[in-house]
Amino acid sequence: MKLLHRLVPWLLALLFAFTGPARAQYTLCPPAAKPPTEEQQATGLREARDRGMLWRATKDGRTSWLYGTIHVGRLAWAFPGPTVRDALGRSDTLALELDPQDPAVMVKMQRYMARDPKLTLTPALDRRLRAQLQKACMPPALADQMAPEMLGATLTVTAVRREGFDALYGIDFSLGQAARALGKPVQSLETVETQLGELISDNEDDLRANMAQMLDDLEQGNVIPQMLRLARAWEAGRDEELANYTEWCRCVETPREKARLRRLIEGRNAGLADGIDRLHAGGQSVFAAVGGLHLVGPEGLPALMARRGYTVTREPLPR
Structure with missing residues (x-):
């Protein structure tokens, strides 16, 4: 489960709460991603094409939407295409796993x-973590401030920066901005506790085992190929490839990893489906945008919504 330590888009934003603009001290670093300028936004929206996966879920005369996202992307990916924009425009509410623009969410995150000073790494793991932070152009002192597993997740996200990908360009942010510009409310389907409960260990043995796995992947160069394949499968809407993720990622091999993956993905799907169903039953057409891996397979959200009595159909996206 090394890669699937949640690729939440706000990880990088939160780094600045700990570090400030410390990145300038490094050399040979990829250029820092910057929010799109007004001109880039206008061009991006004008030229945007549909990416990802979209389903209709109809019940009681209303249609809600299930959209699979990815939490890192290229600049061009940050802008929803015409079919996705149209579905969002026809919805009453945008529902995200967590709303990264909600100040209360950010404070709790x-x-x-x-x-937690009570949970420590071994000296060897601590040295390896600090070396990876320096390699990623982040201050090694972050290891004294942030939970190690959150740093591991952040290092996973930033591993593809040199390939032109950044969490700043995850489509979740753009959808939130678009919904607010249209005057639509944005709802969180989960709590911070639910989102991070499986990511941060509450005992030292699990912490050290998880960090050893993460650092092995980073040091052995496994992360970048995994993330690039995941990103390209999402861009092309290859949900079957995403559904078979565990067969090709070489990152879910032990019984412990398999059990944790089930809790991280399938274990949260029922709660996500309940949240969408609750909003829909309350009279709202919902545009639910969640990580693409939550929408594939027999326990994915389309299947769960069908079991709740929805008519669920895949919406073709022009590529």
């Missing part, structure tokens, strides 16, 4: 991400 920052508190959760702070290091």
Whole structure:
């Protein structure tokens, strides 16, 4: 489960709460991603094409939408295409796993991400973590401030920066901005506790085992190929490839990893489906945008919504 330590888009934003603009001290680093300018936004929206996967879920005379996202992307990916924009426009509410623009969410996330001094790494793991932070152009002192597993997740996200990908260009942010510009409310389907409960260990043995796995993947160069294949499968809407993720990622091999993956993905799907169903039953047409891996397979959200009495159909996206 090394890669699937949640690729939440706000990880990088929260780094600045700990570090400030410390990146300038490094050389040979990829250029820092910047928010799109007004001109880039206008061009991006004008030229945007549909990416990802979209389903209709109809019940009681209303249609809601299930959209699979990815939490890192290229600049061009940050802008929803015409079919996705149309579905969002026809919805009453945008529902995200967590709303990264909600100040209350960010405050709680920052508190959760702070290091627990009672849980320590071995000296060898600590050295390896600090070396990876320096390699990723981040201050090694972050290891004294942030939870190690959150740093591991952040290093996973930033591993593909040199390939032109960045969490700043995850489509979740753009959808939130678009919904607010249209005057639509944005709802969180989960809590910070639910989102991070499986990511941050509450005992030292699990912490050290998880960090050893993450650092092995980073040091052995496994992360970048995994993330690039995942990103390209999402861009092309290859949900079957995403559904078979565990067969090709070489990252879910032990019984412990398999059990944790089930809790991280399938274990949260029922709660996500309940949240969407609750909003829909309350009279709202919902545009639910969640990580693409939550929408594939027999326990994915389309299957779960069908079991709740929805008529679920895949919406073709022009490529």
